[in-house]
Amino acid sequence: MLHAIVFLPLVGAIFSGLFCRKIPAIVSEVVNTCLLLTSAILAYFVFYKVVFGDVVITEIIFDWIKVENFQARWIIVADSLSAVMLVVVTTVSSMVHLYAIGYMHHDPHKQRFMSYLSAFTFFMLMLVTSDNLLQLFFGWEGVGLCSYLLIGFWYQKESACKAAIKAFVVNRVGDLAFALGIYATYVTFNSIEFADIFNSLAHHKDDVMRVFGVEYKSVDVICILLFLGAMGKSAQFGLHVWLPDAMEGPTPVSALIHAATMVTAGVFLVARFSMLFEYSEIARLMVTYVGAFTCLFAATIAITQNDIKRIIAYSTCSQLGYMFFACGVSAYSAGVFHLMTHATFKALLFLSAGAVIHAMQDEQDIRKMGGIWKKIPFTYTMFWVGSLALAGIFPFAGYFSKDAILEAAYASGTESGRFAFWMGTAAAFLTAFYSWRLIFVAFHGKQKMSKHVFEHVHDAPWTMSLPLLVLAMGAAFSGFIGEKMGMIENNQLFWHYSVSLGNNQVLEHMHHIPGYISKIPLLVGLSGIILAFLFYRVVPQAPVVMSRIFRPIHNFLYNKWYIDELYEVIFVRPLLYLSSWLWRIIDGCMIDGLLPMGSARLSVFCGRVINFIQTGYIYHYALMMIIGLVGILTYFVIYN
Amino acid sequence: MNIGFYVGVHHFLIVSALLFLFGIAGILANRRNVIALLFSIELMLLAVNLNFVVFSNFLNDLTGQIFVLFVLTVAAAEVSIALAIIVIFFRKTNSIDVGEASKLKG
Amino acid sequence: MEIYSLIFYAFSFFLLFSGLMVISSRNPVHSVLWLILAFFCASGLFLLLGAEFLAMVLVVVYVGALAVMFLFVVMMLNINVETVKRSLNKLWPLCFLVILVFAADLYLIYNKSLTTHHFYNANATVKAPFVDEVHQIPSFDEVTNVHALGRIIYTDYFYVFQLSGLILLIAMVSAIVLTLREKRFSKRQDISKQVSRTRKKSIEIVKVGYGKGIEL
Numbered sequence: 001m002l003h004a005i006v007f008l009p010l011v012g013a014i015f016s017g018l019f020c021r022k023i024p025a026i027v028s029e030v031v032n033t034c035l036l037l038t039s040a041i042l043a044y045f046v047f048y049k050v051v052f053g054d055v056v057i058t059e060i061i062f063d064w065i066k067v068e069n070f071q072a073r074w075i076i077v078a079d080s081l082s083a084v085m086l087v088v089v090t091t092v093s094s095m096v097h098l099y100a101i102g103y104m105h106h107d108p109h110k111q112r113f114m115s116y117l118s119a120f121t122f123f124m125l126m127l128v129t130s131d132n133l134l135q136l137f138f139g140w141e142g143v144g145l146c147s148y149l150l151i152g153f154w155y156q157k158e159s160a161c162k163a164a165i166k167a168f169v170v171n172r173v174g175d176l177a178f179a180l181g182i183y184a185t186y187v188t189f190n191s192i193e194f195a196d197i198f199n200s201l202a203h204h205k206d207d208v209m210r211v212f213g214v215e216y217k218s219v220d221v222i223c224i225l226l227f228l229g230a231m232g233k234s235a236q237f238g239l240h241v242w243l244p245d246a247m248e249g250p251t252p253v254s255a256l257i258h259a260a261t262m263v264t265a266g267v268f269l270v271a272r273f274s275m276l277f278e279y280s281e282i283a284r285l286m287v288t289y290v291g292a293f294t295c296l297f298a299a300t301i302a303i304t305q306n307d308i309k310r311i312i313a314y315s316t317c318s319q320l321g322y323m324f325f326a327c328g329v330s331a332y333s334a335g336v337f338h339l340m341t342h343a344t345f346k347a348l349l350f351l352s353a354g355a356v357i358h359a360m361q362d363e364q365d366i367r368k369m370g371g372i373w374k375k376i377p378f379t380y381t382m383f384w385v386g387s388l389a390l391a392g393i394f395p396f397a398g399y400f401s402k403d404a405i406l407e408a409a410y411a412s413g414t415e416s417g418r419f420a421f422w423m424g425t426a427a428a429f430l431t432a433f434y435s436w437r438l439i440f441v442a443f444h445g446k447q448k449m450s451k452h453v454f455e456h457v458h459d460a461p462w463t464m465s466l467p468l469l470v471l472a473m474g475a476a477f478s479g480f481i482g483e484k485m486g487m488i489e490n491n492q493l494f495w496h497y498s499v500s501l502g503n504n505q506v507l508e509h510m511h512h513i514p515g516y517i518s519k520i521p522l523l524v525g526l527s528g529i530i531l532a533f534l535f536y537r538v539v540p541q542a543p544v545v546m547s548r549i550f551r552p553i554h555n556f557l558y559n560k561w562y563i564d565e566l567y568e569v570i571f572v573r574p575l576l577y578l579s580s581w582l583w584r585i586i587d588g589c590m591i592d593g594l595l596p597m598g599s600a601r602l603s604v605f606c607g608r609v610i611n612f613i614q615t616g617y618i619y620h621y622a623l624m625m626i627i628g629l630v631g632i633l634t635y636f637v638i639y640n
Numbered sequence: 641m642n643i644g645f646y647v648g649v650h651h652f653l654i655v656s657a658l659l660f661l662f663g664i665a666g667i668l669a670n671r672r673n674v675i676a677l678l679f680s681i682e683l684m685l686l687a688v689n690l691n692f693v694v695f696s697n698f699l700n701d702l703t704g705q706i707f708v709l710f711v712l713t714v715a716a717a718e719v720s721i722a723l724a725i726i727v728i729f730f731r732k733t734n735s736i737d738v739g740e741a742s743k744l745k746g
Numbered sequence: 747m748e749i750y751s752l753i754f755y756a757f758s759f760f761l762l763f764s765g766l767m768v769i770s771s772r773n774p775v776h777s778v779l780w781l782i783l784a785f786f787c788a789s790g791l792f793l794l795l796g797a798e799f800l801a802m803v804l805v806v807v808y809v810g811a812l813a814v815m816f817l818f819v820v821m822m823l824n825i826n827v828e829t830v831k832r833s834l835n836k837l838w839p840l841c842f843l844v845i846l847v848f849a850a851d852l853y854l855i856y857n858k859s860l861t862t863h864h865f866y867n868a869n870a871t872v873k874a875p876f877v878d879e880v881h882q883i884p885s886f887d888e889v890t891n892v893h894a895l896g897r898i899i900y901t902d903y904f905y906v907f908q909l910s911g912l913i914l915l916i917a918m919v920s921a922i923v924l925t926l927r928e929k930r931f932s933k934r935q936d937i938s939k940q941v942s943r944t945r946k947k948s949i950e951i952v953k954v955g956y957g958k959g960i961e962l
Binding site: 645646647650651652653654655657658659660661662663664665666668669670673675676678679680682683686689690693694696697702705706708709710712713714715716717718719720721723724725726727728730 | 747748750751754755758761762765766768769770771774777778781784785788791792795796797799800803804807808811812815816819820822823841844845848849852856859860891894895898899903906910913914916917918920921924925
């Protein structure tokens with residue numbers, strides 16, 4: 001059954017990809033969506049079996065590499081962590097497929113889109129069901145590739161191509177660190193299979209590795225490298241620059257990849273290696289600080305942005321920070337729980353934004369929208385549901401998972417945990433603020449669009465609305481269900497040892513923190529909503545005045561903390577100069593000049609020299625003959 | 641290097657060598673005159689013939705003279721063909737300047 | 747011995763002098779005439795060396811045939827003496843050097859030959875004992891030089907003799923072919939064509955209509 005779940009999307013991808021010109025679009029759409037839905041339903045069965053039956057399903061596909069000690073096999077495994085991810089990925093993916101049928105209705109390349117989406121799902125599923133680091137890396141790279149293909153889907157647009165390359169290159173930086181982590185793992189554990197690694201962990205926990213002459217603990221090195229890889233994939237601070245530009249892709253892509261699945265691969269990696277992270281103090285510290293900082297950083301940018309999708313993209317970046325610092329304080333299960341709920345409500349938000357864009361004839365700037373809430377009530381409701389879940393208001397999903405994370409951060413008792421808690425709380429305030437800013441500016445107020453566009457604002461067709469509904473169910477209830485199933489309990493009834501529960505029992509301590517601390521997130525969220533209401537409905541001039549007073553701060557936040565410009569100066573421009581120089585001088589003059597051009601010029605030169613000798617005058621020929629004769633004679637005279 | 645008045649083989653050899661040298665000098669000096677070129681070649685052949693006959697005499701071997709006979713034959717054949725070519729060449733260009741025959745210029 | 751030497755010196759002086767004049771004459775006809783003189787002197791030298799046949803052949807073939815042929819061609823070409831240019835050779839240093847080197851080579855070889863003893867006697871009048879038994883030059887009392895040559899040409903050097911005949915044949919053919927002009931359109935009789943005419947090819951009976959002509 002696992003085979004089916006993982007490979008059905010691949011079948012769909014190959015089918016749509018190979019026959020994209022020959023089959024009508026509707027066939028490819030229907031086939032792919034049905035395959036995905038089947039995969040999703042099967043995933044629920046697997047989930048039930050694995051989690052509640054306490055089994056781990058392992059299915060070996062075939063042996064791949066076997067060189068002395070190094071062994072890599074294709075095995076798909078479903079333990080609790082994988083099962084949760086399977087459910088998340090297949091559900092969101094199948095909903096996005098269904099949505100894309102409606103959203104991409106006017107696009108000439110529907111088959112290609114379906115193929116890419118299914119291929120992406122396949123790679124993601126390979127990633128989450130893998131048994132060894134090499135297979136995980138295969139899935140990792142594959143999702144990076146599909147992300148590139150999908151971001152640059154409208155390849156005629158130059159900005160889309162640039163964004164795709166940016167995403168891929170930044171991912172690559174993370175991948176480099178990940179690859180180094182794999183090598184470090186092999187060197188330490190002599191194996192890259194998870195079973196071997198986790199079983200022999202106790203033996204190797206004090207191993208030491210020499211890096212550039214300095215000795216470090218092996219576990220530290222491995223964890224830091226793996227986390228760097230995760231930073232690239234999950235757009236943490238430093239390697240986050242690709243995520244906002246990735247919004248050049250169509251909205252279903254943003255929903256699938258940049259909300260629910262690919263960006264969560266980083267969190268999945270850290271959760272998978274939770275056993276290792278438990279032994280590495282430094283790595284967890286790094287994870288916590290980076291995650292907490294990213295969380296606040298992205299939220300500060302989001303409050304100034306004007307593009308619907310960018311706001312939601314920064315929101316994703318911020319929520320990923322939450323997940324990471326949850327793992328950093330050893331509350332891995334809380335992190336994965338938030339991953340699950342976040343997938344549903346973020347996908348919901350993205351798809352709703354897509355519905356709005358579709359209704360507004362491809363307008364994405366919220367300053368040009370307004371006053372349309374009566375015309376698209378369904379979408380408006382979906383937005384409210386998603387935003388409530390995002391802000392963490394009871395009883396929606398975000399309340400349970402966000403609260404769990406913040407409480408765990410506070411309860412961990414460490415300085416980093418405390419730091420993370422306050423950052424997370426501030427970010428929660430800002431999250432609520434910008435989410436409701438989005439709603440009020442986009443749906444309420446004066447209509448700022450042309451009359452023609454306003455006439456045509458309509459609710460989405462059923463292919464787009466049904467996924468919204470399904471995801472709204474998830475956004476509303478998944479938190480409640482998750483808690484009831486025991487996702488964040490301090491026993492292994494749910495996770496069955498697939499994720500570590502941490503040494504310092506942070507999940508246990510969570511229940512003993514003071515009461516007011518546990519209420520803070522909720523209060524903060526509500527106050528954010530009220531502030532946004534005040535700013536954008538009651539006193540509409542207030543934000544304008546504020547941005548004028550605090551212009552430098554506003555500019556700093558609006559320009560994304562000038563990080564893109566910084567990278568441009570530090571990395572991009574020198575690299576361009578260097579490569580241009582290399583191309584012109586080394587490649588052009590030296591290599592090109594020596595070998596192909598050089599030999600051509602040499603033969604021309606020789607030809608010219610010989611040409612000079614061949615004068616056509618008999619006299620010269622006779623002279624040459626006589627000189628030759630005299631030369632031979634002289635030789636014999638001298639040497640005899 | 642006492643050659644002495646009374647003639648020995650060395651005297652003949654000197655004559656032959658000088659004649660050959662004159663022949664080569666003729667080739668090198670007569671840049672434009674193709675007939676002079678031919679004469680120089682004849683001179684060289686004559687010098688060679690002389691050389692052969694000298695050695696035939698002093699080695700008491702008739703082979704040298706046989707060889708001279710055949711050199712003579714070949715010289716005659718070669719001169720006749722050379723003159724034929726010169727005639728054609730002259731018909732075409734109406735001068736004996738061999739520098740005009742530079743169509744094989746590379 | 748003295749007469750021998752004197753005659754040798756006379757002949758060789760004229761030989762070298764006329765050789766020099768051949769190559770430095772402006773008029774080709776003059777060059778031919780000097781060449782003829784050179785041949786005669788060489789023939790004299792051959793006589794001194796006892797190769798009578800060759801001396802005569804030199805006169806008959808070289809002078810009688812070759813030099814005359816030269817004269818014919820030179821006169822036929824109708825060269826305008828003034829137009830025979832004597833421009834300064836641009837490569838004259840190189841030529842001078844070549845000649846110098848060559849002269850030095852010859853001198854060195856000559857020097858070397860002084861110390862080797864390949865010759866029986868440096869004296870011309872005494873013949874050396876034979877080297878090769880078969881081709882020994884017989885003394886004049888037995889056989890003439892012509893006879894002696896004839897003895898070995900048709901026996902030992904037969905193939906060479908035939909080859910030289912072939913060479914002459916080729917030379918003759920090629921000289922004719924090279925200088926052959928295109929056919930002039932002269933009317934000639936082809937007997938075989940005339941005899942092989944048939945009635946059918948010669949006569950054609952045509953019915954001529956009244957008042958009309960024939961088209962040929």
